[in-house]
Amino acid sequence: MKIVIDDVEKTFKGSKKSDVTALKNINFAIREEEFVALVGPSGCGKSTLLNIVGGLMSPTNGEVYFEGMEKKRPNLGIVFQEIALFPWRTVYENVIYGLQEQKFSNQKQKEIGDYYIDMVGLNGFENALPKQLSGGMKQRAGIARALAIEPDLLLMDEPFSALDEQTRTLMQEELLTIWNRTKLSTLYVTHNIQEAVYLADRVIVLSRHPGQIKRIIDIDLPKVGRKAEKYRTQFEEYADQIWQLIRHDAAVALKEGG
Ligand SMILES: Nc1ncnc2c1ncn2[C@@H]1O[C@H](COP(=O)(O)OP(=O)(O)OP(=O)(O)O)[C@@H](O)[C@H]1O
Numbered sequence: 001m002k003i004v005i006d007d008v009e010k011t012f013k014g015s016k017k018s019d020v021t022a023l024k025n026i027n028f029a030i031r032e033e034e035f036v037a038l039v040g041p042s043g044c045g046k047s048t049l050l051n052i053v054g055g056l057m058s059p060t061n062g063e064v065y066f067e068g069m070e071k072k073r074p075n076l077g078i079v080f081q082e083i084a085l086f087p088w089r090t091v092y093e094n095v096i097y098g099l100q101e102q103k104f105s106n107q108k109q110k111e112i113g114d115y116y117i118d119m120v121g122l123n124g125f126e127n128a129l130p131k132q133l134s135g136g137m138k139q140r141a142g143i144a145r146a147l148a149i150e151p152d153l154l155l156m157d158e159p160f161s162a163l164d165e166q167t168r169t170l171m172q173e174e175l176l177t178i179w180n181r182t183k184l185s186t187l188y189v190t191h192n193i194q195e196a197v198y199l200a201d202r203v204i205v206l207s208r209h210p211g212q213i214k215r216i217i218d219i220d221l222p223k224v225g226r227k228a229e230k231y232r233t234q235f236e237e238y239a240d241q242i243w244q245l246i247r248h249d250a251a252v253a254l255k256e257g258g
Pocket residue numbers: 012013020021022040041042043044045046047048049191258
């Protein structure tokens with residue numbers, strides 16, 4: 001199975017001002033068990049592209065399809081920056097939400113719910129309400145909920161950007177551990193270059209106005225232990241290469257206010 005993003009274009013119709021072409025000529029595929037990061041300056045269309053891949057928005061031209069899949073509709077796991085947990089549901093009830101929707105038996109819900117709560121390290125907090133959780137724990141609950149439906153594709157839009165730096169670093173490490181267990185095809189939006197190099201198999205760099213693919217970079221480093229001393233030079237070279245590609249557009253975005 002692979003997810004094909006085929007010549008996607010998105011133009012937002014302006015009211016008084018002219019139309020905004022947010023994305024143009026976007027062509028790539030997410031392979032089975034591949035982690036793809038999407039990076040680019042503010043306003044390059046990262047979120048728009050993720051929304052289109054997730055079917056939350058239609059492209060103006062082109063299409064997204066799941067190749068080699070027998071089911072009619074793919075299962076999608078979505079994790080946003082601000083996880084929208086149901087405030088009146090406990091952690092457990094939030095995690096099994098998608099399973100209830102899909103009419104899984106109570107026993108199956110419990111089995112899968114417990115498995116993913118354990119995977120994200122929320123044991124002991126099953127009965128807590130979201131307001132009792134820290135930011136990092138909320139994100140973990142959201143990730144468990146997205147994983148519980150065993151999605152064909154995991155979509156993550158800046159999932160850790162609202163967290164403090166230490167929590168964020170820990171969550172990146174945890175995500176990598178989880179990913180190594182689940183090996184889910186993942187599209188991950190971030191403006192953090194280090195995060196992209198740390199997590200991804202491939203990094204897609206977008207330019208802005210219109211958002212186009214500037215370069216696709218294979219991160220040829222082992223998934224585990226990527227931050228080890230012996231890879232430091234290569235890691236920094238990848239990060240620098242990406243920054244050089246983004247730098248000019250990021251400076252323009254800063255002047256224009258995004
Ligand atoms: N609903 C909309 N109507 C009009 N223009 C839009 C709409 N949504 C996004 N845009 C424009 O499309 C472009 C891409 O926006 P998008 O939010 O996808 O970028 P982004 O890369 O995710 O930005 P950021 O990193 O700041 O979150 C921007 O120029 C934005 O102003």
